[in-house]
């Protein structure tokens with residue numbers, strides 16, 4: 001198709017998302033990691049729009065305080081002069097793009113008129129909706145005002161493409177089309193609202209998919225406003241896209257439009273020049289996980305850390321969507337297989353998610369502290385012994401090694417004995433690290449499959465109902481470091497439009513399990529034949545029953561446990577080698593196509 005655009009016109013790209021300078025979930029990762037490669041192409045003709053939350057923005061936003069003479073700066077001034085709160089500055093991330101953030105409250109009572117019009121024009125009822133929807137509608141209106149003014153001021157000499165991410169950014173999109181504002185629009189849905197709810201609540205979701213009545217289901221789950229904004233945005237954008245073929249099927253049913261394009265998600269990948277560097281990091285951070293494991297388990301019993309593998313899963317608490325159920329079921333089968341085979345290996349599985357809790361379990365904290373004390377005492381004994389042995393060796397005539405006990409003070413011996421005594425307990429190591437506000441499905445399932453950390457179990461479970469951060473006293477690692485220290489990531493999701501978690505393993509050289517119902521798994525199967533050989537295992541959840549898929553997963557893990565250390569090292573090298581495929585410098589081209597197409601469609 002030949003471009004109909006005037007070659008002399010400048011192009012401007014604007015991306016709009018609720019998660020600009022406001023981290024909530026996966027979309028933040030998409031936008032933020034993509035920025036460097038967008039800036040590389042668009043330079044200063046790339047701007048992002050987001051909501052303004054002062055506390056969140058404080059750490060990642062730097063205002064532009066002078067008149068920069070740009071069309072964006074002028075529109076910002078004009079909106080401010082009408083009493084609207086508009087922040088304009090740089091997002092302090094790699095690439096440092098310009099951003100415009102809108103203070104939603106500054107719309108004041110005008111929000112009521114906006115909501116009335118949503119009803120009058122599109123039959124979107126926002127009566128009695130949760131506050132988040134009200135905020136989203138306010139944000140959408142401010143975005144609409146901004147784009148309308150910008151187009152009026154500059155569309156004669158600039159071609160403007162606007163990319164909206166999710167319904168939370170796009171409630172103003174239908175009006176932009178209705179008013180024929182001169183901007184080309186792309187709308188990307190990163191998951192459908194209805195898909196998220198129905199996959200979680202309707203058994204056999206994929207089989208029933210073609211037969212769902214979107215409106216009835218939206219009413220049933222009380223998400224009619226959200227689902228309708230999403231549907232209208234999909235239908236009224238010049239170009240409609242989603243993140244995977246898996247989600248594209250839902251879009252057809254729930255949003256009434258087949259996506260024009262699929263835009264797979266990438267990361268901004270920085271690889272080490274020396275190949276062995278990431279392997280060294282694995283060892284370094286594995287040591288830190290060892291420390292936690294010693295504190296947590298060794299008060300009850302011990303096992304050989306040289307023969308211990310760390311598996312983990314991580315994600316928001318959508319119990320069956322994220323495949324936590326099948327993971328636990330498969331682990332129970334793995335435990336049985338390992339015991340039957342008389343294996344001396346141990347697998348420690350970390351289930352990382354976020355659930356309401358009161359505090360870290362005091363016993364877990366206490367045992368961690370006691371372990372630290374044992375370590376300090378050992379260090380003190382080591383120093384004392386070393387010094388005295390040296391003196392003795394230098395001064396003495398006897399060339400044989402003396403009895404070392406004589407070099408350690410009674411005080412240190414007693415202290416070590418006492419600490420070890422209070423460290424030891426007859427109780428089983430807890431399988432949950434925090435005091436939960438209430439018992440949840442994870443706890444119930446762990447009990448049901450009896451993975452309760454008995455001494456004879458080859459598979460141990462640590463349920464950590466909080467995301468990992470470096471301030472966390474149990475690990476003292478950030479999420480990326482924790483991933484590096486593990487051996488295998490396990491993410492056999494049932495509902496996952498894309499799924500960054502397996503990709504986050506791949507780029508750190510950690511093998512991973514995904515599923516063919518996740519966008520990432522589906523994509524890898526399309527682009528690579530020998531993915532398993534490269535350390536990416538895909539569980540078939542599309543055509544297998546829960547039971548069959550659990551068996552497949554148990555077998556995958558059992559094979560992994562039987563790999564030699566040499567095999568594991570080779571596999572880590574192979575998986576890390578794939579990373580570049582997912583670098584935005586490669587995947588940006590999908591976005592480029594979407595923007596070009598929107599600009600072409602807008603023109604005629």
Ligand code: G6P
Pocket residue numbers: 279280282283286487565568569
């Ligand atoms: C890296 C290091 C090796 C180490 C190995 C442990 O490859 O370079 O020195 O032996 O990790 O691997 P493992 O799979 O047992 O944690």
Ligand code: 1S3
Pocket residue numbers: 025026027030190191243265316496497498499500
């Ligand atoms: C969504 O975030 P989620 O975890 O709620 O968007 C992500 C980015 O596209 C995607 O990776 C994920 O699968 C979706 O579910």
